[in-house]
Amino acid sequence: MENYIISLKDPSGNVGGPKANMDNIKFLKEQMGFKELWLDYGWKDGFWWHHNLWDWINTRIHKYQLSRSVLPKFFKEHPDIDNVVIQYPLYSNKLIKQITDSVHQNSHAKLYFIIHDAEMIRLYADEPKRAQGELDSFNLSDGIIGHNAKMNKFLKEQGVKVPLVDLGIFDYDNPQPLQEYKGYDKSVCYAGNLIDAEFLQDVHPTNRFDLFGPNPAERYNEGLNYKGQFSPTDLPAHMDENFGLVWHGTSVDTCDGVFGRYLKWNNPHKTSLYLSSGLPVIIWDQAALADFVLENGVGITISSLNDLNDKLDALTEEEYRQMHDNVQKVANQMRTGYYITHAMEKMINN
Incomplete structure (x- = not known):
């Protein structure tokens, strides 16, 4: 079985943002044999917004290259993939549509999402047009792993039609020794x-x-x-x-x-x-x-x-x-x- 996990490259430093993505990659590689596929938008400093016109143009160029050349070529060269997992969001509904088309046109693979943030609940709560765009992206998948039962219930009520599975809680690759019991001091x-x-x-x-x-x-x-x-x-x-x-x-x-x-x-x-x-x-x-x-x-x-x-x-x-x-x-x-x-x-x- 050949499986790939698609993630967005994030150059952030001492912040927790990329940690969950990296841990998912590690565990799915070690436990289930997944291979990783990185998308690079050319972002700087880990920010998804644009500091100036050149940053905006640079990001647009990277997304265009991914959607029109890199991804179609990759899936054409890998027709035997069984499962493709997107760590969501990728901050581009158009790119998700292109990935979906590339997967379904060039392989028999199933396409799943792991949700890190559902913006229709968070940032798009009062923006129905953008929330609908995210909903449309969700329904392009063959299934979604949401955070928990309450998130998945909400997504279903909003119109998500694909199967939903509860993650439960995020894992955490923690190299430090577990804290030993030292008594109760209410700290x-x-x-x-x-x-x-x-x-x-x-x-x-x-x-x-x-x-x-x-x-x-x-x-x-x-x-x-x-x-x-x-x-x-x-x-x-x-x-x-x-x-x-x-x-x-x-x-x-x-x-x-x-x-x-x-x-x-x-x-x-x-x-x-x-x-x-x-x-x-x-x-x-x-x-x-x-x-x-x-x-x-x-x-x-x-x-x-x-x-x-x-x-x-x-x-x-x-x-x-x-x-x-x-x-x-x-x-x-x-x-x-x-x-x-x-x-x-x-x-x-x-």
Whole structure:
């Protein structure tokens, strides 16, 4: 069986964006024999928007070459491919259409998507024309691996007609040792781009609360400690807290804004960072992944960060120890690609 996974080349550095893509490639290559196929748009600095006219022209040229020459030629030369997987989004409905045509006209392969972001839920929520364009792209596939049951339910309600499989949660290739149990001191960490974490200005912890990531504020409240920025593979070695926090937006009362509301449907990758490192999580109770956290006993849910101190005080050391033990199983599964390989096997076998 010959399988290919198509991904968009991203030159980003110490940010988590490309990490999930790279991990999917690694696990599907190791576990299922996939081969990788990279698309290069000629982007600079990892940004998908254009700094100037030349960047825009350069990207257009790269996309034209891919759609009219590179991809058709590749699939003509590989007629025996069985399955092609696109790591979505590719930020071009036209290119997806060209890939679809190239696959179906030159091979008998099935074409599947792994969704990293569904913009019809996130950025296109109030742009029906662009949302329809994405919906049309989804329905060109033979099946889609979505983040979780809530995302897939939403996509189906919006008009996705192809089979949908739940990923469950993103895997995380984590080379650092799993965090060993060191007792319960009610400590918390938050990792991410801190420019997007305005809610931290209203957090008043009574226990240690450590922050990791780029763009820290000039000043934080007492108890909030900035610990620096590290690569996605190095960061777990610097986290020794009891919990990792999954939250987004400007408010401590709820997750708000475009990206905060998106938590109701997506699998934030920082959840996988924490769990794969051995840390239980604290997550917004309306987040889609709250179900996974409770079902697997790997953390606690919370409606408002104003309740954080009381929640941590109410938790016994025995209860925390059980959460920590539960995380070990999930972490080991993530580190070996359990979730993406099982979802892919289910999709292909369907």
